[in-house]
Amino acid sequence: MSDVSRTEMMETLTGIFREVLDNPSLVLRDDLTAAEVNNWDSLNHIDLIVAVERRFKVRFTTREVSSLKNVGELAGLTLKKLAAHP
Amino acid sequence: MTFISFEFLVGLPLAVALYQLCPVRMRVLFLVLLSYAFYCSWSMKAAVALAATTILTFVAGKLIGHSGSKHRAGITSLVAVVILSGYLIFFKIVAVTPIPRLGRLIMPLGVSYYTFKLLSYVIDVYWGTIEPRPSFLSFAASIVFFPQIVAGPIQRPADFIRQLPPIQTRLSQGTPRLVWGIAKKIFIADKLAPAVIYVFGHTKGLHGSELLAGFYLFPLQLYVDFSALTDIAIGMGLLFGIEGPENFNRPFTASSISEFWRRWHMSLTRWLTDYVFIPLRMATRTGGTAGLAFSITVNMMAIALWHGLTWGCVMFGLVNAGCLVVDALTARGRTRFFKAHPRLDGPGSWLGWLLTFHLVFIGLVFFRAQTLSDAAWLLSHSLRGLSPVRSGLSHLMAAAGAHSLTQGLVGYVALELAERYRPDNWWRRVESALPLWVQWSVRVAMTVVVAIGLFALTVRSGGQQMPFLYQVF
Numbered sequence A: 001m002s003d004v005s006r007t008e009m010m011e012t013l014t015g016i017f018r019e020v021l022d023n024p025s026l027v028l029r030d031d032l033t034a035a036e037v038n039n040w041d042s043l044n045h046i047d048l049i050v051a052v053e054r055r056f057k058v059r060f061t062t063r064e065v066s067s068l069k070n071v072g073e074l075a076g077l078t079l080k081k082l083a084a085h086p
Numbered sequence B: 001m002t003f004i005s006f007e008f009l010v011g012l013p014l015a016v017a018l019y020q021l022c023p024v025r026m027r028v029l030f031l032v033l034l035s036y037a038f039y040c041s042w043s044m045k046a047a048v049a050l051a052a053t054t055i056l057t058f059v060a061g062k063l064i065g066h067s068g069s070k071h072r073a074g075i076t077s078l079v080a081v082v083i084l085s086g087y088l089i090f091f092k093i094v095a096v097t098p099i100p101r102l103g104r105l106i107m108p109l110g111v112s113y114y115t116f117k118l119l120s121y122v123i124d125v126y127w128g129t130i131e132p133r134p135s136f137l138s139f140a141a142s143i144v145f146f147p148q149i150v151a152g153p154i155q156r157p158a159d160f161i162r163q164l165p166p167i168q169t170r171l172s173q174g175t176p177r178l179v180w181g182i183a184k185k186i187f188i189a190d191k192l193a194p195a196v197i198y199v200f201g202h203t204k205g206l207h208g209s210e211l212l213a214g215f216y217l218f219p220l221q222l223y224v225d226f227s228a229l230t231d232i233a234i235g236m237g238l239l240f241g242i243e244g245p246e247n248f249n250r251p252f253t254a255s256s257i258s259e260f261w262r263r264w265h266m267s268l269t270r271w272l273t274d275y276v277f278i279p280l281r282m283a284t285r286t287g288g289t290a291g292l293a294f295s296i297t298v299n300m301m302a303i304a305l306w307h308g309l310t311w312g313c314v315m316f317g318l319v320n321a322g323c324l325v326v327d328a329l330t331a332r333g334r335t336r337f338f339k340a341h342p343r344l345d346g347p348g349s350w351l352g353w354l355l356t357f358h359l360v361f362i363g364l365v366f367f368r369a370q371t372l373s374d375a376a377w378l379l380s381h382s383l384r385g386l387s388p389v390r391s392g393l394s395h396l397m398a399a400a401g402a403h404s405l406t407q408g409l410v411g412y413v414a415l416e417l418a419e420r421y422r423p424d425n426w427w428r429r430v431e432s433a434l435p436l437w438v439q440w441s442v443r444v445a446m447t448v449v450v451a452i453g454l455f456a457l458t459v460r461s462g463g464q465q466m467p468f469l470y471q472v473f
Helices: A006-020 A042-056 A062-067 A071-084 B006-021 B024-042 B044-065 B070-096 B111-127 B136-144 B157-161 B171-201 B208-239 B257-263 B266-283 B288-306 B311-340 B342-368 B372-381 B389-400 B402-421 B423-432 B436-460
Strands: none
Touching: A006 A042, A006 A071, A042 A062, A042 A071, A042 B266, A062 B111, A062 B266, B006 B024, B006 B208, B024 B044, B024 B136, B044 B070, B044 B111, B044 B136, B070 B111, B111 B136, B111 B157, B111 B266, B136 B157, B171 B208, B171 B372, B171 B389, B171 B402, B171 B436, B208 B342, B208 B372, B208 B389, B208 B402, B257 B266, B257 B311, B257 B342, B266 B288, B288 B311, B311 B342, B311 B372, B342 B372, B389 B402, B402 B423, B423 B436
């Protein structure tokens, strides 16, 4: 899992986002924010976090989740956690 | 001094003119002095309390940011959060339970709003989402900024400070927004107010039709009154070069209760989402449905009790929390159902709108009624004794003023249409095609006409408008 590249990470995140937000045509970008995506509210935000945690077997803190500004930061944080705990 | 008073409407243009002449590097100091002067006109003691909590929070931010130890930062932020929350809760308790030894204590103006700004600063510095501010003056300006101190919107200090020093004032945007807010207050909210005061002041002696009228009128009055106050705050902010967050987005068009709360008092609900709901939801994320229901309920009760520690607010919170939990638990099922039956999507939205509208209004009866017994009476008797509709409504018209109520209702319909079709956007497109001198001539002429009208109204009423409903929190 530690060998996940940035591209693979975005692909996996796209699958997770599409499933949780029930939006099969959603295309993720680094600068994509919740305000731009239908259905991405505070309830679904935590569901997304839980889905990412399960998929990559990582754990986020409230502090980390609260400071995320966009998809790119979520991808970066997840990769950082994977690198720290391969 | 209130926002719709003769003194204020004379003083504001003077303050804006002085601000324009003020060198940019002195503008933050100007804002702090002006805001404290405004606040002191309300209460000197409360101004001292505001200054003390501002200093305490600023120092706490420095200690948290430069502690060098995560543990020490955590302890300091916890102490600051406990002190600030305790300060707010103390005044909320005193507001409902007079404490004899302390004498008559009144809640400091805007305490619920500025305490939330202070709390967000402490938490943001602790979470590392912002750095502690180097300038005390900028920080103090973000807390005491007078357009927002009365009733928000709750602008996070970091969002305010990034706009400092305000190099450009935005008179052409701020003035119409300010005038729009004052007009909404005077011509709609205050015209609906007598009928609402009549119904909620005599609940148990009224016909069903009068109670039903009160049931529908109060939410409309509340929305117009509070959104007018937000318009005034945002408009005034722009006059001083500060853009504040929006608070409303056509809330009564929501087709679900969760959508309603994303459109109503948005600066408060966003605050609670960030600092209460998300931490709670993160803590309970493995708790399944129970964890979700718990987080929603605590968050909604925090919103309700922020307004006051009364049984009415408790019921308001519980009604909304119950609806939100059902909404959250059925959301996926509903989405799947309407995807499978696309022809039912339109009627479903209408039904959702109608249901949401009434559930919100039921919650607001508890919010407005003087006692729980009055609220229960209104809800249980609104549909009883409806037959003498004409005589019931004629009593209401006589008591509240038929002309006033009609004007308020027509004004409300016009407001909804204006918010739906946004003639201001259309006008802006037309205006941008005109030569610059015509644009400014029209703006100046409109401002002068409206200003004279508002002055005339303010003088005629002796500055005695109905107080803003959200000014008491």
